[in-house]
Amino acid sequence: MHITTLTPPSGEPLSLADAKAFARVGSDHDDALIGQLIAAARARVETETGLALVTQSLRLTLQDWPIGVLEQGVMRLPRRPAQGLTAVRLTDGVEATLITDQFQLTPGLSPQLKPQSGLAWPWPHSVHQWIEIDWVAGFGAAETVPEDLVHAVKRIVAFGVEHQGSRDWRAHEALTTELDEWLQPWREVRI
Structure with missing residues (x-):
């Protein structure tokens, strides 16, 4: 079983402006990095839940x-x-x-x-x-993605900005625990 993306999402579930506001970033110096963090955060949420956030x-x-x-x-x-x-x-x-x-x-x-x-x-x-x-x-356009999933993306992005280059395993563990709680309702349980 192999999944291939034929047409990637036309956008992300979180805008650059909203990500910067949540992460409390005021300058434009790291816009490219934050854009990459948004895409990586969406991919992580999708992988952990089996969801496609944006169409x-x-x-x-x-x-x-x-x-x-x-x-x-x-x-x-x-x-x-x-x-x-x-x-x-x-x-x-x-x-x-x-x-x-x-x-x-x-x-x-x-x-x-x-x-x-x-x-x-x-x-x-x-x-x-x-x-x-x-x-x-997918849920549709960015504005139709459920808010708790968008919040999980925000938390991952903010963590990436705050801990840029850090190898603090306790901080990573804390984020993982927090994400588990946010994403648990969206994980599909199979028996």
């Missing part, structure tokens, strides 16, 4: 369907919330068979991909083929 297009590449999908009849997409399904295809890297019309996607925070009613899960025709699933994920 982006993603591709999931599979050798075959994950274990349990056939029995459950649905597959959970690994980045959420899902806005819509773009394409499903079987491909060998040269030729592709588009099978999007054989699937439906339930969008939202628990996105579920399943075959259209009465259809079976299509399988690759050889060991040289794989499955690609393209979808649009």
Whole structure:
């Protein structure tokens, strides 16, 4: 299972001005660094929660369907919330068979991909083929990202500004503990 970003977010969930205000930075000297910290903070929040904060297009590449999908009849997409399904295809890297019309996607925070009613899960025709699933994920524009997730991004950026170049493991540990509390409600629990 491999996720590729086809279209990155058009912006970040936190503006440079808001990040600077939160981190109490008054000069423009570190704008480039703060911009990089915002992108890194968004990526960290997305990785730790399985979310896509701002709208982006993603591709999931599979050798075959994950274990349990056939029995459950649905597959959970690994980045959420899902806005819509773009394409499903079987491909060998040269030729592709588009099978999007054989699937439906339930969008939202628990996105579920399943075959259209009465259809079976299509399988690759050889060991040289794989499955690609393209979808649009994210809460939307920056202003639609939930405030607690934006706050987590702010805290990471402020920490990066304050502890620039620091190797204080206790401060890093404290940030990690704080982020765990902020992000816990957004982590998806699977049994």
